[in-house]
Amino acid sequence: MQEFRNFLTEEDGMGVVEVILIIVILISLALLFKEQITSLVNKILDKITKQAGKV
Numbered sequence: 001m002q003e004f005r006n007f008l009t010e011e012d013g014m015g016v017v018e019v020i021l022i023i024v025i026l027i028s029l030a031l032l033f034k035e036q037i038t039s040l041v042n043k044i045l046d047k048i049t050k051q052a053g054k055v
Contacts, residue, residue: 030037
C-alpha cells in the first residue's frame, strides 16, 4: 500500500509536461517566423555555395 501512495505522490511526470510545453512554444515560433527563417537559411546556403568555389 505504501508503494501505491508513493506512486501517487511522485512528481517525476512534471518534467514531461514542461518539455511538451517548450516544444509546443518552439513549434509555434517556427511557424510564426517561417518566412524569415526560410529566407535566412536560403541566404546562408547561397553564400556557402558562392564561396565554395574559392576554396
